[in-house]
Amino acid sequence: MDLKHIINLLxxxxxxxxxxxxxxxxxxxxxxxALAMALTNIGKKARVIVEENVPSAYEFLPGLECLEMYKEDKSNGQLAVAIDTGDRKRLGERARLFDRCKFTVNIDHHKTNTSFADYNFIDASKSSAGEIIFDILKSMNVKIDKSIAVCLYVAIATDTGGFRYSNTTADTHRTAAKLMEYGLNAGELSSRLFEVVSKSKVLLTAEVIKTLEIFSGGKIAFLEVNDKILESAGAVPGDCDGLVNIGRNIEGVEVAVLLKEIGNNEIKANMRSNKYADVASIASFFSGGGHARAAGCTIYSHMNKAKSMLLAKVREVVE
Amino acid sequence: MDLKHIINLLxxxxxxxxxxxxxxxxxxxxxxxALAMALTNIGKKARVIVEENVPSAYEFLPGLECLEMYKEDKSNGQLAVAIDTGDRKRLGERARLFDRCKFTVNIDHHKTNTSFADYNFIDASKSSAGEIIFDILKSMNVKIDKSIAVCLYVAIATDTGGFRYSNTTADTHRTAAKLMEYGLNAGELSSRLFEVVSKSKVLLTAEVIKTLEIFSGGKIAFLEVNDKILESAGAVPGDCDGLVNIGRNIEGVEVAVLLKEIGNNEIKANMRSNKYADVASIASFFSGGGHARAAGCTIYSHMNKAKSMLLAKVREVVE
Incomplete structure (x- = not known):
């Protein structure tokens, strides 16, 4: 689908x-x-409907007044636009509202997108939905203001890890350059997005590092977390996001594994690799899934047994 | 000095x-x-003379064959070009060789540059010397290849903390976009520059987090390190670089202090603030110095006494 068709619909x-x-x-x-603000600015009724609260990390975004909490009723709209949503399931409860709208549009950058709407625009060469929305607003010739620019910058910076992931392209930087011209402060935004952490996450990091075990001459790093560790740090399960990277970032490590003890007999393994090891193949052996460099699985066993089974498989791939 | 004059000299x-x-x-x-490679490519004799080994973090740079270790002799050159060098002292032993060259040029982005050369080009609006060298190569119309692009990308990414510091401008992103077009992989380069850490640094991080103390309702964070901690982590003093940011990045913290016990009666304090606290004023009270957001001092006392003296001063500034 051509971007022009999407723009016509908007x-x-x-x-x-x-x-x-x-x-x-x-x-x-x-x-x-950003899209809602730009459409509102040109006189349209545009709302973002969500079914969860905005994560605290994004509470600083301008334009949050565009958000409405989903209510189960029979209301509908003329045009439904799903953003960054790989498949219909990712619309959650709101899928019903999406389907009730007269026309449905799906704008995304995930190559696995299932094209679930009436009109689908999927561009997997883009780092983020933010890059696509910027192109749409430019093509529509609507005014971009500083608030819109902040939202799009945050979109792009989040999905590229602050221009550090491999999905960052020359175009990504070109778009960032144009957004910066609206008076953004890269330092302030980056600090909010990438630096500020909760005290409990810091304490959790220290506790998890204490569990670090290195195998295969430094190529494999295992880390562990359980309820006792979470409790001692005053942390919540969400604080475990990204902890596997502590292991992945150690010099010489190829595969890092974070083992989360869920109950007595359930271990969730989160795996990352750096250069060559296909962790998806390890995950799939244990009925899990993912990508070559990031995958996960659940092993129904106790910690020591799960660890030794997983380590044996990781060694096969790494050595 | 106009960039054209510098280009004429080159x-x-x-x-x-x-x-x-x-x-x-x-x-x-x-x-x-990057400059040496580009000049060599157009048939000139261009060398980079250093007096220290290249830090291991930059050993992956292409073009290291342009580097020559400085030898104390009477040799000279036609044109000496100092890069990113705020004053003559930062040329170290090589200042004598610099002075013996027929013409001297100074290309820098530090606003405090002392203009110590015959020809000085200082542009403090640039994030990095890398941005200026890119402009020079473009104006000279010399060919930029992937190796040169990698070097300039590393230059810019290092000085902007990967496009995250406040010195990052729209121009910085525009230059990055042009460099990316030479086939760079942002993921690989960023991983080398920003993610890989030694195992001992990871262990040290955990040990230092254990010393975390929070004061003034969360606005002040103190961290400590000493020889025993360094030893238990197998770390070296250089591994302490940046550890003060563990405190600075905690949600709600305004001032973070890292106290390093050097001997029984000597404590080095490394201070960072986030938004308003002038840590330079605290440092100068203890005969230290620095900037409003980053400063340091030495207190000749034992740990507990130094900490309570410093905490009293930090409280004055924060509360």
Whole structure:
């Protein structure tokens, strides 16, 4: 589908509902809010409908007044726009509202997108939905202001890890350059997005590092977390996000594993590799899944047994 | 001084010696090597003369064959070019060789640059020397290849903390976009520059977090390190670089202090603030110095006494 068709739909409809995916991140929130603000600025009724609270990390975003909490009723809209949403399931409860709208549009950058809407624009060469929304606003010739620029910058910066992931392209930087011109402060935004952490996360980091074990001459790093560790740090399960990278970033490590003890007989393994090891193949051996460099699985066993089974498989791939 | 004059000098001279500053970082090394490679490619004799080994973090840079270790002799060159060097002292032992060259040039982005050369080009609006060298190569119309692009990308990424510091401008991103077009992989380069850490640094981080104390309702964070902690982590004093940011990045913290016990009666304090606290004023009270957001001092006392003296002063500034 040509971007022009999507733009026509946005131009021809006046009652537009925007859908970020469930478990919203900086890209879907920033992109959705930016689009809603730009459409509101040209006189349309544009709302972002969510079914969860905005994560505290994104509470600083301008334009949060565009957000509405989903209510189970029979309301509908003219045009539904799903943003950054790989498949219909990621619309959660709101899938019903999405389906009730007269036209449905799906704007995304995930190559696995299932094209679940009437009109689908998927560009997997883009780092983020934010880059696509920027192109749309530019093509529509609508005014971009500083608030919109902040939202799009946050969208792009989140999905590229602050221009550090391999999905960062020359175009990503070109878009960032244009957004910076609206008076953004890269230092302030980056500090909010990438630096500020809770005290409990810091304490959890220290506790998890204490469990570090290195195998295969430094190529394999194992870390552990359990309820006792979470409790001693005053942390919540969400604080475990990204902890596997402590192991992955150690010099010489190829595969890092974070083992989370869920109950007495259930261990969730989160795996990352750096250069060559296919952790998806390890995950799939244990009925899990993922990508070559990031995968996960659940092993129904106690910690020591799960660890030794997993280590044996990781060694096969690494050595 | 107009950039054109600098370019004329580079074009008119064939024996060019390039000088990064002492204690070289990614910006001065990347910029110097990029310039040397580009000048060599157009048939000039161009060398980068250093007096220290390249830090291991930058050993992956292409073009290291342009580097020559400084020898104390009577040799000279036609044109000496200091890069990223705020004052003559930062040329170290090589200042004598610099002075013996027929013409001297100074290319820098530090606003405090002392203009110590015959020809000085200082542009403090640039994030890095790398951005200036890119402009020079573009204006000279010399060919940029992937190796040169990698060096300039590393220069810019290092000095902007990966496009995250406040010195990052729209121009910085525009230059990064042009460099990315030479086939760079942002993921690989960023991982080398920003993610890989030694195992001992990871262990040290955990040990230092254990010393975390929070005061003034969360606005002040104190961390400690001493020889015993370094030893238990197998770490070296250099591994302490940046540890003060563990405190600074905690949600709600305004001032973070890292106290390093040097001997029984000597405590080095490394201070950072986030938004408003002038830590330079605290440092100067204890005969130290620095900037409003980053400063340091030495207190000749034992740990507990130094901590309580410093805490009293930090409270005055924060509360």
């Amino acid at each position: 131009q021809q409809n006046d009652d537009i509902i925007i859908f970020p995916h469930v478990n919203p991140d900086g890209d879907c929130l920033g992109s959705s809010i | 074009q008119q001279n064939d024996d060019i010696i390039i000088f990064p500053h002492v204690n070289p970082d990614g910006d001065c090394l990347g910029s110097s090597i």
